[in-house]
Amino acid sequence: MVHKVHIFLIALLLFSTIFSFLDPSTVQANRTVVVATDVLNVRETPDANGIIISKVQRGESYPVVDSQGEWLKIQVTSSKSGWVASFLVTESSDGARSTASRSSEGANVQVLTDDLRVRSGPGTNFSVVGFLHANATSVQYLEENENWVKVHFDGVEGWVAKEFVTILAKKKEEQQTETEESIEETEGQTATITTDGLNIRSEPSTQSEVLGTLSSGQQVEVLAIRGEWLNISFNGTVGWIHSDYANISQPSSDSGTQGSGSPKTEATIKVAGLNVRSEPTLNGKVLEQLPQGTTVSIISERNNWCEIQYDNGKTGWIAGWFLEKSGVSSPAPSQSSDGTIIIVDDATNIRSAPSTDSNVILRADEGEEFSIVAVEDNWYKIKLHDGSEGFVAGWIVATKGNATSIKRAGAEQYLTNKVIVIDPGHGGRDVGAIGAQGTFEKDLTLRTSLLLQDKLKAAGATVYMTRMSDTSVPLQSRPQMANYHGADAFLSIHYDSIDDSSVTGTTTYYYGSSDQDLADSVHSSLVQFTNLRDREVRQENYLVLRESMQPSLLLELGYISNRGEEITVLTGDFQERASTAIYQGLAQYFRGN
Structure with missing residues (x-):
């Protein structure tokens, strides 16, 4: 009997010892979160008024050791742990697609076509900032989304259509x-x-x-x-x-001599990171990059390229249209201007005077080039092929040479500095609706949201995402992120489903009457761009709308329970149009508010 009691006591001790390790801290330690905001306060207690004991940065990962309500306790260092708001971090996942995973260190881009338009943002609604040719070299890859690639070349950053380039990773x-x-x-x-x-x-x-x-x-x-x-x-x-x-x-x-005794013109670099090349061509070897504001001496010029001297005697070639020569100001109205304009779209109107009310004297084709004679009221006065002169709106053409580009602010002027919180619906274990052929709603909402994020950021907006990958986010945390950041707009992105497979269309929901203008602007744009059936704007008491103190919408971008509509929304073309529609709808709303 005594022997049995001893065995029982030993077993009980082992049992209690094992389970003493299975406290919440140990279980939580298997979780890892990634900081989803620029700077996140780590607090001593799980409370917004708790003492700040540390700060962590966007993209950093930390193990979770405990949780309490909407707060997570993270291990910052081996000796320090503290509490952070759960809606400002995302769960780490093996299959997660993060911002970092969308870029490739040191990769280049091969251009597959001539006269490839480089745009200021990822969409055809953004202005053309330059062109690339099939033989272009040293086109640096920066990042991508499913339809566009961001590149850097000769001091210019911009986006090109993904279908016309190949991304070349560094050789092993x-x-x-x-x-x-x-x-x-x-x-x-x-x-x-x-x-x-x-x-x-x-x-x-x-x-x-x-x-x-x-x-x-x-x-x-x-x-x-x-x-x-x-x-x-x-x-x-x-x-x-x-x-x-x-x-x-x-x-x-190591200072060198001034080189030849030929007269030199001083000039200043107008863009950041301008490549200095070994010869006056995009195929020339990149010697180094010069920062914006660097003063150089021009030794000679050849075909819009300038041979320069810099850094105590170094020489090389740079694209002359990125230089501002000393004593030469930007073209003033009616002032003559060097350079050439390039027609971007077929049937571009060339007019008799610098006004949209003047007569059209010629319709130019894409790729045609004309010499610039002067600049008047944001219009280029150009010399036509027959020797006569005409005018073309400066904001619809591209330039090369020393002419200053003319840009008329588009939708981005209404989005600059706006704070937008995008909520890709569902995620993680919550797959959302399931389509007729098995599509998960959570995957579609993330695709649309990432495309929209890139467009808004290119326009100068500050964008926060409730999730950047396939992770679970508590429902209450989603509107709280908008409240925390004081968002100018909160958008919860969804796709719909219903038992009746014949139902199709797009619906926009809002909660408070103050949000109806936002709903009308975005919904009108969605119907126009997506060509989906208009299921109208509706008022609804959804939690993500009700709990948000900021202007908020819940968007249902089509019914994946309908097989035809599911096939449509899966395409890259639809995703591009849907994200563009929301972008334009936001711009329209902010324009009037």
């Missing part, structure tokens, strides 16, 4: 060479930063810890070079930065 041999390259020590060298928000990292890798950030124009001391990484010192911080975003200056003792 190049990546291996980089890791094997030895560190080259430098002496007396400095570097000038050419971009804002450049991360200083603890190791020469984009995966290493961020020690701080640098801004465009700041100068740092270069301690060593390893492949494409610079070991730098700045205000007591020693770390690594990527050389693509810094221009190295040689020690003063």
